[in-house]
Amino acid sequence: MFAVHLMAFYFTKLKEDQIKKVDRFLYHMRLSDETLLDIMARFQAEMQKGLGKDTNPTASVKMLPTFVRAIPDGSENGEFLSLDLGGSKFRVLKVQVSEEGKRNVQMESQFYPTPNEIIRGNGTELFEYVADCLADFMKTKELMRKKLPLGLTFSFPCKQTKLEEGVLLSWTKKFKARGVQGTDVVSSLTNAMRKHKQDLDVDILALVNDTVGTMMTCAYDDPYCEVGVIIGTGTNACYMEDMSNIELVEGDEGRMCINTEWGAFGDDGALEDIRTEFDRELDLGSLNPGKQLFEKMISGLYLGELVRLILLKMAKAGLLFGGEKSSALHIKGKIETRHVAAMEKYKEGLANTREILTDLGLEPSEADCVAVQHVCTIVSFRSANLCAAALAAILTRLRENKKLVRLRTTVGMDGTLYKIHPQYPKRLHKVVRKLVPNCDVRFLLSESGSTKGAAMVTAVASRVQAQRKQIDKVLALFRLTREQLVGVRDKMRVELEYGLKRDTHPLATVKMLPTYVCGMPDGTEKGKFLALDLGGTNFRVLLVKIRSGRRSVRMYNKIFAIPLEIMQGTGEELFDHIVQCIADFLDYMGLKGAQLPLGFTFSFPCRQESIDKGTLIEWTKGFKATDCEGEDVVDMLREAIKRRNEFDLDIVAVVNDTVGTMMTCGYEDRNCEVGLIAGTGSNMCYMEEMRNIELVEGDEGKMCINTEWGGFGDNGCLDDIRTQYDKEVDEGSLNPGKQRYEKMTSGMYLGEIVRQILIDLTKQGLLFRGQISERLRTRGIFETKFLSQIESDRLALLQVRRILQQLGLDSTCEDSIVVKEVCGAVSRRAAELYGAGLAAVVEKRREDQGFEHLKITVGVDGTLYKLHPHFSRILQETVKELAPRCDVTFMLSEDGSGKGAALITAVAKRLQQARGEN
Ligand code: BG6
Ligand code: BG6
Ligand code: GLC
Ligand code: GLC
Numbered sequence: 001m002f003a004v005h006l007m008a009f010y011f012t013k014l015k016e017d018q019i020k021k022v023d024r025f026l027y028h029m030r031l032s033d034e035t036l037l038d039i040m041a042r043f044q045a046e047m048q049k050g051l052g053k054d055t056n057p058t059a060s061v062k063m064l065p066t067f068v069r070a071i072p073d074g075s076e077n078g079e080f081l082s083l084d085l086g087g088s089k090f091r092v093l094k095v096q097v098s099e100e101g102k103r104n105v106q107m108e109s110q111f112y113p114t115p116n117e118i119i120r121g122n123g124t125e126l127f128e129y130v131a132d133c134l135a136d137f138m139k140t141k142e143l144m145r146k147k148l149p150l151g152l153t154f155s156f157p158c159k160q161t162k163l164e165e166g167v168l169l170s171w172t173k174k175f176k177a178r179g180v181q182g183t184d185v186v187s188s189l190t191n192a193m194r195k196h197k198q199d200l201d202v203d204i205l206a207l208v209n210d211t212v213g214t215m216m217t218c219a220y221d222d223p224y225c226e227v228g229v230i231i232g233t234g235t236n237a238c239y240m241e242d243m244s245n246i247e248l249v250e251g252d253e254g255r256m257c258i259n260t261e262w263g264a265f266g267d268d269g270a271l272e273d274i275r276t277e278f279d280r281e282l283d284l285g286s287l288n289p290g291k292q293l294f295e296k297m298i299s300g301l302y303l304g305e306l307v308r309l310i311l312l313k314m315a316k317a318g319l320l321f322g323g324e325k326s327s328a329l330h331i332k333g334k335i336e337t338r339h340v341a342a343m344e345k346y347k348e349g350l351a352n353t354r355e356i357l358t359d360l361g362l363e364p365s366e367a368d369c370v371a372v373q374h375v376c377t378i379v380s381f382r383s384a385n386l387c388a389a390a391l392a393a394i395l396t397r398l399r400e401n402k403k404l405v406r407l408r409t410t411v412g413m414d415g416t417l418y419k420i421h422p423q424y425p426k427r428l429h430k431v432v433r434k435l436v437p438n439c440d441v442r443f444l445l446s447e448s449g450s451t452k453g454a455a456m457v458t459a460v461a462s463r464v465q466a467q468r469k470q471i472d473k474v475l476a477l478f479r480l481t482r483e484q485l486v487g488v489r490d491k492m493r494v495e496l497e498y499g500l501k502r503d504t505h506p507l508a509t510v511k512m513l514p515t516y517v518c519g520m521p522d523g524t525e526k527g528k529f530l531a532l533d534l535g536g537t538n539f540r541v542l543l544v545k546i547r548s549g550r551r552s553v554r555m556y557n558k559i560f561a562i563p564l565e566i567m568q569g570t571g572e573e574l575f576d577h578i579v580q581c582i583a584d585f586l587d588y589m590g591l592k593g594a595q596l597p598l599g600f601t602f603s604f605p606c607r608q609e610s611i612d613k614g615t616l617i618e619w620t621k622g623f624k625a626t627d628c629e630g631e632d633v634v635d636m637l638r639e640a641i642k643r644r645n646e647f648d649l650d651i652v653a654v655v656n657d658t659v660g661t662m663m664t665c666g667y668e669d670r671n672c673e674v675g676l677i678a679g680t681g682s683n684m685c686y687m688e689e690m691r692n693i694e695l696v697e698g699d700e701g702k703m704c705i706n707t708e709w710g711g712f713g714d715n716g717c718l719d720d721i722r723t724q725y726d727k728e729v730d731e732g733s734l735n736p737g738k739q740r741y742e743k744m745t746s747g748m749y750l751g752e753i754v755r756q757i758l759i760d761l762t763k764q765g766l767l768f769r770g771q772i773s774e775r776l777r778t779r780g781i782f783e784t785k786f787l788s789q790i791e792s793d794r795l796a797l798l799q800v801r802r803i804l805q806q807l808g809l810d811s812t813c814e815d816s817i818v819v820k821e822v823c824g825a826v827s828r829r830a831a832e833l834y835g836a837g838l839a840a841v842v843e844k845r846r847e848d849q850g851f852e853h854l855k856i857t858v859g860v861d862g863t864l865y866k867l868h869p870h871f872s873r874i875l876q877e878t879v880k881e882l883a884p885r886c887d888v889t890f891m892l893s894e895d896g897s898g899k900g901a902a903l904i905t906a907v908a909k910r911l912q913q914a915r916g917e918n
Contacts, residue, residue, distance in 0.1 A: 011366075014366065014367055014370060015370050017367070018367050018370040018371040018374060019370070019371075019374050021319060021371060022314075022371050022374040022375055022378065023374075023378075025310075025314060025319065026276075026310065026375065026378045026379075028274070028276045029276060029378050029379065029382045030378060030381075030382070031274065031382060031385050031386070033434070033435075035274065036385055036388065036389045036392075036431070036435060037389075037435065039271075039274070039386065039389040039390070040389040040390070040392045040393045040396075040435060041393075042270055042271075043061070043262070043265060043389065043390045043393040044393045044396065044397065046059065046060065046061040046265060046270070047061060047063060047260065047393065047394070047397060049061070050062055050063030050260070051063050051241070051245055051246060051247060051248075051258075052247055053247035053248060056247075056248060058268075060264045060265065060266070060267040060268040060270070061260055061261060061262055061264055061265050062157060062159075062169065062259075062260075062261045062264065063258050063259075063260055063261075064157065064158065064159060064160065064209075064258065064259040064260075064261060065160060065246055065248055065249045065256055065258060066160060066163075066208065066209065066212050066238065066256065066257045066258065066259050067160055067161075067162055067163040067249075067256065068163070068208065068212055068216070068256065068257040068457055069254055069255065069256050069257075070254070070255075070460070071215075071216065071219035071223065071225065071226065071240070072216060072219055072220045072453075072456040072459075072460075074103055074220075076097050076455075076456050076459035076460060076463075077097050077098060077459065078096075078097055078149070078459055078462060079094065079095070079096050079097075079148060080094070080095045080096075080097070080148060080149055080150065080151055080455045080458045080459065080462075081093070081094055081095075081134070081143075081148045081149070081150040081151070081202060082094070082095055082150065082151050082152075082153065082451040082454050082455055082458070083130065083134065083150065083151075083152045083153065083154075084153040084210070084213075084449060084450060084451050084454070085114075085130065085152070085153065085154055085155065086153070086154055086155025086156055086173070086175065086210060086234075087155055087210055087230075087232055087233055087415075087416075088232060088233045088300070088416055089111050090111065090112050090113070090114045090130075090133070091109050091110065091111050091112070091449070091451070092109065092110050092112065092133055092134055092137040093107050093108065093109040093110075093451050094107065094108045094109075094137075094141060094143065094148075095107050095451060095452060095455035097455055097456070097459055103220065103221075105220070105448075105452050105455070107448060107451065107452065108141060109451070110136075110137050110140065112133040112136075116174075118177075119174060119175045119176070119177060120174075120175070120176045120177060120287075121177060121178070122177065122178050122179065123177040123178055123179040123180035123183075123188065124179070124188075124192070125177075126177040126180070127188045127189050127191070127192035128192045128195065130189060130192065131189065131192040131193045131195060131196055131200070132196075134193070134196075134200065134202070135196040135199055135200055138199060138200060139199070144199045144200075145199060145201055146201070147201045147202075147203070148201075148202060148203075149202075149203050149204075149205045149458050149461070149462045149465075150202045150203065150204045150205065150458065151204075151205065151206040151207075151208060151451075151454035151455055151457055151458030151461075152185070152186065152189065152204055152206065152207050152208070152454070153208055153209070153210050153213045153450045153451060153454045154166065154185055154207055154208070154209070155173075155209060155210035155230070155234065155236075156168055156169075156170075156171060156172055156173075156175065156209075157169040157170060157172065157209075157259070157261045157264075158185060158207060158209070160207065163205070163206050163207065163457070163461050164186055164204060164205055164206060164207065164461065165184050165186050165187075165207065166184065166185050166186060166207040167182060167183060167184050167185075168180050168181050168182065168183065168185055169181070170288070170291065171287075171288070172234055172263060172288065172291070172292050172295065173233050173234045173299075173301055174233070174287070174301065176287050176288075185207060186204050186207050189204060190204055203465075205458050205461040205462055205465060206454065206457045206458045206461045208450070208453070208454045208457050209236070209238060209259045210230050210236070210414070210450045211228040211229065211230050211236045211237055211238035211259055211260075211450075212228060212238050212257055212259060212450070212453065212454075212457070213228070213449070213450020213451060213452075213453040213454040213457075214228040214229070214230060214412045214413070214414040214446045214449075214450045214453060215227060215228025215238055215239075215257065215412045215453060216228075216412075216450075216452070216453025216454070216456045216457055217412060217414075217446045217448060217449070217450055217451070217452040217453035217456075218410065218412025218413075218444045218446050218453070219410075219412065219453070219456075220452060220453065220456055221444070222410045222442070222444055224408065224409055224410040224442065225409075225410040225411070225412050225444060226239060226240040226398065226409055226410070227239040227240075227391070227394060227395070227398070227409065227410075227411040227412065228411070228412045228413075228414075228450075228453075229387070229391060229411055229412070229413050229414075229415075229418075230413075230414050230415040230418075231298065231299060231300070231383075231387060231413070231414075231415040231417045231418040231424070231428075232299065232300050232414065232415025232416045232417055232418070232419075233299060233300050233301045233415070233416070234263055234292070234295050234299045234300075234301065235262070235263055235294075235295050235298045235299040235387065235415070235417075236259070236260065236261060236262055236263055236295075237260050237262050237390065237391060237394060238257050238258060238259045238260060239257070239258060239260070239394050239397075239398060240255040240256070240257055240258075240398075241255060241256060241257070241258045241397075241401070242255055242401050243255060243256055245401070246258065250796060250797040250798065250813065251797055251798065251801075251813035252798060252813075253812055253813060254812070260390075260394070262294060262295075262390050263292040263294055263295030263298075263299070264291065264292055264293070264294065264295070265293070265294035265390065266293040266294045267290065267291055267292070267293050267294075271293060271294065271297075275293065275297070277313075278306050278309045278310055278313070279293070279296060279297055279306070281309055282296055282302060282305050282306055282309060283296055285305075285332060286302075294386065294390070297382065297383065297386055298383040298386050298387055299383075299415075299417060300337040300415065300416050300417040301337075303337045303340050303379060303380060303383060303417065304333070304335040304336040304337045304338075304339055304340050305332065305333060305335065306379050307335050307339075307340055307372075307375055307376055307379050308329065308332075308333075308334055308335040310375050310379070311329060311335075311372060311375060312325060312329050312330065314371075314375075315329065319371075320368050320371060320372070321362050321363070321364060321365075321368055322365075324362065324363070326360050326361035326362045327361065328359075328360040328361045328362075329360055329361075329362070334360060335356075335360075337416070337417055337420075337421075338420065339356050340376045340379065340380060340421070341417075341420050341421040341422060342356065343356060343372065343373050343376045344373065344376050344377060344380060344421065344422055344423055345422050346422060346423075349373055350369050350370070350373060353369045353372050353373050353376075354369050357369065357372060377423075380421060380423070380424060380427075381427060383417070383424075384424055384427040384428040384431060385427075385431055387428055388427075388428050388431035388432045388435060389431075389435065391411065391428075391432055392432055392435035392436045395407060395409065395411075395432070395436050395439045395441065396436055396439075399436075399438065399439060405438065406438050406439070406440065407438065407439045407440070408439075408440045409439065409440070409441060409442070410441070410442040410443075410444050411441060411442070411443050411444065412444050412446050412453075413425075413443050413444065413445050413446065414445070414446040414449065414450065418445075419445070425443065428443075429441075429443055467765075467766050470761075470764055470766055471761065471766055471818060471821070474757060474760065474761065474822075475821060475822070475825045477723045477725075478723070478825040478826060478828070478829045479825065479829075480721060480829060480832055480833075482881070484720075484721055485832055485833075485835070485836045485878065485881075485882060486836075486882065487720075488718070488721070488833060488836040488837070489836040489837070489839045489840045489843075489882050489883075490840070491712075491717050491718070492510070492709070492712060492836065492837045492840035492841075493840040493843070493844060495508060495509060495510040495709075495712055495717075496510060496512065496707065496840060496841065496844060498510070498512075499511055499512025499707070500512050500688070500692050500693055500694060500695075500705075501694055502694040502695060505694070505695060507715075509711040509712060509713065509714040509715045509717075510707055510708060510709050510711055510712050511605060511617070511706075511707070511708040511711060512693075512705050512706075512707055512708070513605060513606065513607060513608065513656075513705065513706040513707075513708060514608060514693055514695055514696045514703055514705060514706075515608060515611075515655065515656065515659050515685065515703065515704045515705065515706050516608055516609075516610055516611040516703065517611065517655065517659055517663070517703065517704040517904055518701055518702065518703050518704070519701070519702075519907070520663070520666040520667075520670060520672075521663065521666060521667050521903045521906070521907060523548070523551050524548050524910075525546050525548060525903055525906035525907060525910070526546050526547060526548035526906065527545075527546060527597070527906055527909070528543065528544070528545050528546075528596055529543070529544045529545075529546070529596060529597050529598065529599060529902040529905050529906060530542065530543060530544075530582070530596045530597070530598040530599070530649065531543075531544055531598065531599045531600075531601065531898040531899075531901045531902045531905070532578065532582070532598065532599075532600045532601060532602075532898075532901075533601040533603075533657070533660075533896060533897060533898045533901070534562075534578065534600075534601065534602055534603065535601070535602060535603025535604055535621070535623070535657060535680075535681070536603055536657060536677075536679055536680055536681075536862070536863075537679065537680055537863055538559045539559065539560050539561070539562050539578075539581065540557050540558065540559050540560070540896070540898060541557065541558055541560065541581055541582055541584075541585035542555055542556065542557040542558075542898040542899075542902070543555065543556045543557070543585075543589055543591070543596075544898060544899060544902035546902065546903065546906055551667060551668070553667070553895070553899055553902075555895060555898065555899060556589060557898065558581075558584070558585050558588060560581040560584070560585075562574075562577065564622075566625070567622055567623050567624065567625065568622075568623070568624040568625060568734075569625055569626070570625060570626045570627060571625045571626055571627040571628040571631065571636060572627070572640070573625070574625040574628070575636045575637055575639070575640035576640050576643065576644070578637065578640065579637070579640040579641055579643075579644050580644075582641075582647075582649070583644065583646060583647070586647065592647070593647060594647075595647075595648055595649065595650060596649065596650070597649075597650045597652045597905050597906075597909050598649045598650060598651050598652060598905065599652060599653045599654075599655060599660075599898075599901035599902050599904055599905035600633070600634065600637065600651060600653065600654045600655070600901065601655055601656070601657050601660045601897045601898060601900075601901040602614060602616075602633055602654050602655070602656070603621075603656060603657035603677070603681065603683075603897075604616055604617075604618075604619060604620055604621075604623065604656075605617040605618065605620065605656075605706070605708045605711075606633065606654065606656070606706075608654070611652070611653045611654070611655075611904070611908050612634055612651060612652055612653055612654060612908070613632055613634055613654070614632060614633050614634060614654040615630060615631065615632050615633075616628050616629050616630070616631060616632075616633050617629065617630075618735070618738070619734070619735070620681055620710060620735060620738070620739050620742065621680050621681045621734075621742075621748055622680070622734065622748065623734075624734050624735075633654060634651050634654050637651060638651060652905045652908045652909050652912070653901065653904045653905045653908045655897070655900070655901050655904050656683070656685060656706040657675075657677055657683070657861070657897045658675035658676065658677050658683045658684055658685035658706060658707075658897075659675055659685050659704050659706060659897075659900065659904070660675070660896075660897025660898065660899075660900035660901045660904070661675040661676070661677060661859045661860065661861040661893045661896075661897045661900060662674060662675025662685055662686075662687075662704065662859045662900065663675075663859075663897075663899075663900030663901070663903050663904055664859060664861075664893045664895050664896070664897055664899045664900035664903075665857065665859025665860075665891045665893050665900075666859065666900075667899070667900070667903055668891070669857045669859075669889075669891055671855060671856060671857040671889070672857040672858070672859045672891060673686055673687040673845070673856055673857070674686040674687075674838075674841060674842070674856065674857070674858040674859065675704075675858075675859050675860075675861075675900075676834075676838065676858050676859065676860045676861075676862075676865075677860075677861055677862045678745070678746065678747070678834060678860065678861075678862040678864040678865040678871065678875070679746065679747055679784075679861065679862025679863045679864055679865070680746060680747050680748045680862070680863070681710060681739075681742055681746050681747075681748065682709070682710050682741065682742040682745045682746035682834070683706070683707065683708060683709060683710055683742075684707050684709050684837065684838065684841060685704050685705060685706045685707060686704070686705060686707070686841050686845065687702045687703070687704055687705075688702060688703060688704070688705045689702055689848055690702060690703055692848065693705065707841075709741060709742075709837055710739040710741055710742030710746070711738065711739055711740070711741065711742070712740070712741035712837070713740035713741045713744075714737065714738055714739070714740050718740060718741065718744070722740065722744070724760075725753050725756040725757050725760070726740070726743060726744055726753060728756045729743055729749055729752045729753050729756055730743055732752070732779065733749075741833065741837070744829070744830065744833055745830040745833050745834055746830070746862075746864065747783075747784035747862070747863055747864040750782070750784070750787060750826050750827055750830055750864070751780065751781070751782025751783055751784065751786070751787055752779065752780070752782070753826050754782050754787065754819075754822050754823055754826050755776065755779075755781065755782055757822050757826070758776060758819065758822060759772055759776060759777075761818065761822075762776065766818070767811075767815050767818055767819075768809065768810070768811060768815055769812075773808065773809065773810070775807065775808035775809055776809060778808075781807050781808070782807070782823075784863045784864050784867055784868065785863070785867055786803060786807060787823050787827060787868065788867040788868045788869060789803055790803055790804075790819065790820055790823050791820065791823050791824055791827065791868065791869050791870060792869045793869060797813050797816055797817065798813070800816040800819070800820055801813055801815075801816040804816060804819060824870075827868060827870065827871055828870070828874055830864075830871070831870070831871045831872075831873075831874035831875040831878065832874060832875075832878045834875045834878070835874070835875045835876070835877070835878020835879045835881075835882060836878060836882055838858065838875070838879050838883075838888075839878070839879050839881075839882035839883035839886075842854060842856055842858075842879070842883050842886040842888055843883045843885075843886065845886075846883075846885060846886055852885065853885050853886070853887060854885065854886045854887065855886075855887045855889075856886060856887070856888055856889070857888075857889045857890075857891050858888055858889070858890050858891065859891050859893050860872075860890055860891065860892055860893060861892070861893040861896065861897060865892070866892065872890065876888070876890060
């Protein structure tokens, strides 16, 4: 009995001595709570640095955005392939995620070896090898030629700009294949798969880090899971960060998973005070010296080696094995993490230690075994402590992001060290709880690796891809091929000819209205004129003073509103209102009673027999006043003036806005023979040879023709390119079936087309969370100025989102991207259609004059042309493409068409006087 006690005493004493000895020797490896709190604070600062746009380039903890935005919600389903490369084992898997929300996942997998010559050889061969393994798997599982989406778990630091792409920043752990760093891993693997294109039909939809896969795997079972940690061959963590804190990615709503790559913590020297001589020696002998310094103090690939280096040093110092060193102890890698784990086993630990040391050719004493076991404990304890400090920093960040006093959360865990080491999990959990007492943390072991989670990410990606395809299908309707545009140009040309010919004119949709404007101003015009400008965005009354000789014009104008009820009331009300505005203007200018000649810009189709007569054929755009169609608008204006009986005016000319614009520009550039409006409405006028105008007597000289091309297509000739959305816009307009070309091209309708598309996409569940808001149902919300803002290149996504919010559309950033694309597709088509129409006219002019090349100027006006960031450029490019023999100069009308109308009035007045009338 006494002997037994003596033995026990002796053993306890021996143990104490050995432990003290080792503790003393490894003093630096034992980290106090204070130190851990300090490391935690340092890691918090590192995270902040990695997230900042300006600080990220120099941050050692890279905080990589993963483009994984949500944890699984149970709606994922389908069949997926998965590769898991970069941990201790390489696996290929097929994952079946069941439908009907039953959260049922079935996996079939196959391990493949990763020989050193492959993972440290040539990059191309590495990817070919991976593709070969995948092909083999498909063959074994009889999946050949089955089209499956693939999720790639790739456990290395990758810079991503989208989910299906990742540029390898640097190899870590055991991998070092040449020519891969700095390149996109997904395209390399896709290229490698081409070799098997007979058998493989695979689309890589997602690249995920193993931490992300682990988090998602665990989140599938526990929705509280928002952190993933790997303590295996390497170590790393990811967590869900608020988008508003991620400066490297546009957008601020929701969250995104950040792959911290915490293994690189300390690479900038931040941990030098806690690194030991053993850490430095291990680093020097590694594949990546100076890199992954935190990882090298923690993870499975390095733990055994640290123990070996310590034992060697202790033996050398005579503290172990009686100073004897076995030759095996000198060999790098001889002690592995599994050995460390075995030596630390609760009961068999000592026996295991003896066995392991003996295998190394040593003859350990009881004391040696106790000491070695304690070395292992210190090394692995330090590892758990360091992990705990960094994890505590992440948990604190999550708690602070959520502004909570207490955080309840789950951390998904994986990795061989965590799984096989007998004490590791317990130690880690305990230290984390001590460091963050205000977090209730659940640690959840990922039983099925990261693949299940990767499949969830792939499932979401595959749904997004399917949705993308639906969106693309809609946008494709607006993409016109060159052939289609040539077709539009040629049809327009036919319509222009039809409208000019007496026989075909009555049925022509492009009306080709003679304007009785026969020449350009010659600079001799002079006098004071009144002008009205009705039919564009603004109604204006102007006073225009023209001085002869110097081509100088002074203008005074006032904008008046025309309320909707007047635009769509009775003709008398409309003209009374106009006269009221004139009266106000004369009053305002101090011109009461002055009898001035007046030019009336009236931007609607009018049949004219002379310059001062214009019968409104039909209203277009937003006007619908009764009793006007078929009436002479000059008469209506005269009568309204008479009704008021306050002043008299000499109405000399009625001109279309295109004509006014051409004149305004023609005053400056004599080559200007075309007037173009891209505004509320769409129209064009040009100088035509009198001999071609069969409706007007005489063959000499030229006359301006108001084409009224807005009606192009009213006979169905554009039906092949009109979409359902164009038809919907038409049906909801004031003039259904009319002005079809205008409705595909002008400001008043583009926004409406966009709105119809958005409604449809929302119905399909592709936008605005599938909810069609009252706002979206409201006609006219997308005015030209908003479209122009949305499409501005200078605008960040967030600003686009803000505009949409101002419009009352509660959109996410993804929604904003789609809305911007829709606007872009609609306005591009409009500009191209304009270009095709204009090409027809300039080509006609060139041919009619028998020129090889034509130099011509087009005067342009209208809010669409002026405000839209891309419209004018696309329009000009299209004309160049479709009328290559015409050198077209575009001249923006700065002064509106009022100036042109006044010039026309001046010319008409001069002619009147010359004829002795008046
Ligand atoms: C596995 C995951 O379970 O754990 C891998 O499926 C991951 O994606 C690995 O890389 C990490 O552990 P280890 O020890 O294999 O590096
Ligand atoms: C103005 C002209 O500048 O542009 C008007 O003065 C013309 O006559 C108008 O109708 C066209 O553009 P919007 O965008 O106002 O219809
Ligand atoms: C290394 C890799 C990292 C990975 C970790 C765990 O640290 O750089 O991407 O997550 O190992 O496998
Ligand atoms: C409408 C009118 C037309 C006008 C154009 C631009 O198309 O019918 O006359 O020129 O809008 O304002």
